[in-house]
Amino acid sequence: MFKIVGRESMAGDTVILNEIEAPRIASKAKPGQFVILKANETGERIPLTISDLDANKGTITVIYMVVGKSTALFKTLGVGDAYQDVIGPLGKPTDIEKVGRVVCVGGGTGIAVLFPITRGFKETGNEVISIIGARTKDLLILEDKMRSVSDELHVCTDDGSYGRKGFVTEVLKEVLEKNKADLAVAIGPVPMMKFVSKMTYDYNVKTLVSLNPIMIDGTGMCGCCRVSAGGETKFACVDGPEFDGHKVDYDNLMDRLRAYEQQEKQAYDEFCESEAL
Ligand SMILES: Cc1cc2nc3c(=O)[nH]c(=O)nc-3n(C[C@H](O)[C@H](O)[C@H](O)COP(=O)(O)OP(=O)(O)OC[C@H]3O[C@@H](n4cnc5c(N)ncnc54)[C@H](O)[C@@H]3O)c2cc1C
Numbered sequence: 001m002f003k004i005v006g007r008e009s010m011a012g013d014t015v016i017l018n019e020i021e022a023p024r025i026a027s028k029a030k031p032g033q034f035v036i037l038k039a040n041e042t043g044e045r046i047p048l049t050i051s052d053l054d055a056n057k058g059t060i061t062v063i064y065m066v067v068g069k070s071t072a073l074f075k076t077l078g079v080g081d082a083y084q085d086v087i088g089p090l091g092k093p094t095d096i097e098k099v100g101r102v103v104c105v106g107g108g109t110g111i112a113v114l115f116p117i118t119r120g121f122k123e124t125g126n127e128v129i130s131i132i133g134a135r136t137k138d139l140l141i142l143e144d145k146m147r148s149v150s151d152e153l154h155v156c157t158d159d160g161s162y163g164r165k166g167f168v169t170e171v172l173k174e175v176l177e178k179n180k181a182d183l184a185v186a187i188g189p190v191p192m193m194k195f196v197s198k199m200t201y202d203y204n205v206k207t208l209v210s211l212n213p214i215m216i217d218g219t220g221m222c223g224c225c226r227v228s229a230g231g232e233t234k235f236a237c238v239d240g241p242e243f244d245g246h247k248v249d250y251d252n253l254m255d256r257l258r259a260y261e262q263q264e265k266q267a268y269d270e271f272c273e274s275e276a277l
């Protein structure tokens with residue numbers, strides 16, 4: 001069992017942070033890697049990125065948005081409760097090197113995934129310009145943490161309730177016009193990663209994106225997480241989750257993510273009914 005030792009509610013209770021006792025994972029995990037969690041014996045296997053860790057305390061931190069049945073079940077767990085299983089670290093770590101100037105772009109809960117990677121680039125001596133965005137002010141997460149690991153931080157909201165009004169891509173265009181970037185990292189909703197990658201392609205800036213296809217085993221066995229990159233089929237759990245943003249077939253990824261929409265809605269509705277939520 002993997003005990004929850006810290007819990008925080010964010011973004012109006014739609015995003016939850018859990019600090020979990022997992023000493024072996026905390027001693028090995030690197031930025032960009034993820035874990036697969038199960039709430040109980042019959043629970044679904046849910047992949048979440050390791051957003052932070054404390055190797056001395058033996059804990060990892062995950063931050064998840066409540067979007068369906070399993071994340072709603074996770075939300076019912078409090079400090080002192082435990083996950084039945086936490087497996088990891090899984091996936092390839094981010095290739096963090098000193099490259100010069102890195103532009104980190106995050107949207108929504110993607111900012112939780114982006115944070116340890118941004119910190120890694122900053123600690124390696126890069127100049128880091130970060131751009132984070134959310135639909136509205138109340139949904140913006142980790143602003144202070146992102147500021148603490150960035151030389152420059154731009155914040156925007158779609159509705160203009162905080163920071164600049166507009167999408168992260170608008171700020172990105174200005175940043176790229178003003179600065180020569182050596183690398184971009186974009187993590188967030190699939191359409192955001194698609195449009196960031198289109199823009200950085202025009203500016204000839206190598207771009208990393210982190211993909212979130214549906215996963216089951218997380219070890220390259222089931223084929224469920226296949227994505228298309230540069231015309232080749234890859235398994236995001238073992239070949240990724242990071243890929244060259246200029247090579248990913250985003251429309252295929254979006255189609256595959258929608259494949260079980262109806263079943264997911266039914267499972268969520270039944271769960272809410274049974275829990276009287
Ligand atoms: C490597 C990786 C890292 C991720 N890291 C984070 C993170 O740090 N924070 C976060 O909020 N979310 C993260 N996700 C997405 C998260 O796993 C899904 O939101 C979660 O599985 C939804 O489950 P559900 O039962 O609550 O919702 P459902 O109603 O079942 O599904 C909601 C949406 O989530 C996707 N999804 C459903 N089941 C899975 C699954 N087994 N694997 C992946 N996606 C699924 C589907 O596209 C669906 O449209 C990550 C996904 C991957 C692959």
Ligand code: FES
Pocket residue numbers: 214215216217218219220221222223224225226235236237238
């Ligand atoms: S999740 Fe099964 S192969 Fe990647």
